[in-house]
Amino acid sequence: MILTELRQRLRALGALPLHEGRVLRQWAQGRPLIDGARRWHDDFFPQRVREDLPQLTRDLAALATLKSRHPAQDGSARLLVGLQDGQSIESVLLPRDGLCVSSQVGCAVGCQFCMTGREGLVRQVSSAEIIAQVALARAMRPVKKVVFMGMGEPAHNLDQVMEAIEVLGLHGNIGHKNLVFSTVGDPRVFERLPQGPVKPALALSLHTSKRALREQLLPRAPKLAPEELVDAGERYARATGYPIQYQWTLLDGVNDGEDEIDGIVRLLKGKYALLNMIPYNTIPGLAFRRPDWDKAKAIARTLHQRGVLTKLRDSAGQDIDGGCGQLRARAERPVRLVPRAAAG
Numbered sequence: 001m002i003l004t005e006l007r008q009r010l011r012a013l014g015a016l017p018l019h020e021g022r023v024l025r026q027w028a029q030g031r032p033l034i035d036g037a038r039r040w041h042d043d044f045f046p047q048r049v050r051e052d053l054p055q056l057t058r059d060l061a062a063l064a065t066l067k068s069r070h071p072a073q074d075g076s077a078r079l080l081v082g083l084q085d086g087q088s089i090e091s092v093l094l095p096r097d098g099l100c101v102s103s104q105v106g107c108a109v110g111c112q113f114c115m116t117g118r119e120g121l122v123r124q125v126s127s128a129e130i131i132a133q134v135a136l137a138r139a140m141r142p143v144k145k146v147v148f149m150g151m152g153e154p155a156h157n158l159d160q161v162m163e164a165i166e167v168l169g170l171h172g173n174i175g176h177k178n179l180v181f182s183t184v185g186d187p188r189v190f191e192r193l194p195q196g197p198v199k200p201a202l203a204l205s206l207h208t209s210k211r212a213l214r215e216q217l218l219p220r221a222p223k224l225a226p227e228e229l230v231d232a233g234e235r236y237a238r239a240t241g242y243p244i245q246y247q248w249t250l251l252d253g254v255n256d257g258e259d260e261i262d263g264i265v266r267l268l269k270g271k272y273a274l275l276n277m278i279p280y281n282t283i284p285g286l287a288f289r290r291p292d293w294d295k296a297k298a299i300a301r302t303l304h305q306r307g308v309l310t311k312l313r314d315s316a317g318q319d320i321d322g323g324c325g326q327l328r329a330r331a332e333r334p335v336r337l338v339p340r341a342a343a344g
């Protein structure tokens, strides 16, 4: 189901926009459509909508179902989520009421260090399936922040992701700056996001200050130079009033040298931005190496001293194969990884 179908279904049963809004609100907030105790729906919905609510509840729940849950020591939990056609995706319950959702099954960008990128794009995740991930998580615990950092490149599924963001921001009780659109950067994102009624915060996956290396590491990302990406990011940050979060997957011996530190300072000093450095999460069979934590700490400290607000983070759930896409890979097929040469 896509949201248009849900809307058409409700309208055909005589629902008005206020009834539609109520259904979206209850669903996106993880609350029941039918509240047995209070029975508010008896007076509120037209009769035919009321009669459809039990089936609608089942249909919405079937959009995203829990296949397995993998709690980690840091308070996060990785969820393997089943979709109606038998595909599976990952969502992650993050510490402090965050949720990481997937926007695609697989991904066409093919970043060399990312498990999801290894299988290419399998299919898009619909707006309804994105909201269903939030509803599923909310059945387990509160969700106050939703980050699009799971499987997939949201810029390659822009209409559906923007529709989900709109529902979550207008009906789902998530603060707009607590919706985080994470992307490798795409001109369509900078054009379309400022026009939406809900403007999410933006995370840009930068990873290197060198154009040629970026093209190697992110082979099918739009060929924007790091400077162009940062210029576009800065305009979005100034327009929305929220800083850009630059993402940097730290790869030992690839993008952790003095030259990159100079490059980061040149690109980001004085910008309305925060740099998140995330040491590479090891994927068996890949030739990349995770840098030593003390080395990563030293890089973050140096950047801070040189005027770039830097946070060193670990991806959630290191002890449970925290790398996005690894759970799905294991569930879908036996691990079959061909080593690739490390770039750089």
Ligand SMILES: C[S@@+](CC[C@H](N)C(=O)[O-])C[C@H]1O[C@@H](n2cnc3c(N)ncnc32)[C@H](O)[C@@H]1O
Pocket (backbone or CB within 6 Å): 113, 114, 115, 116, 148, 149, 150, 151, 152, 153, 154, 182, 183, 184, 203, 204, 205, 247, 248, 249, 278, 279, 280, 281, 282, 283, 315, 323, 324
């Ligand atoms: C999985 S992507 C999804 C969102 C979007 N496609 C993007 O690249 O920003 C979210 C973040 O995970 C990071 N990531 C992917 N593979 C990783 C790995 N093995 N270790 C650490 N971070 C990784 C990416 O670099 C990106 O910043």
Ligand code: SF4
Pocket (backbone or CB within 6 Å): 107, 108, 109, 110, 111, 114, 115, 116, 117, 118, 150, 151, 152, 153, 184
């Ligand atoms: S890091 Fe993001 S863009 Fe790159 S392959 Fe993974 S999901 Fe796709």
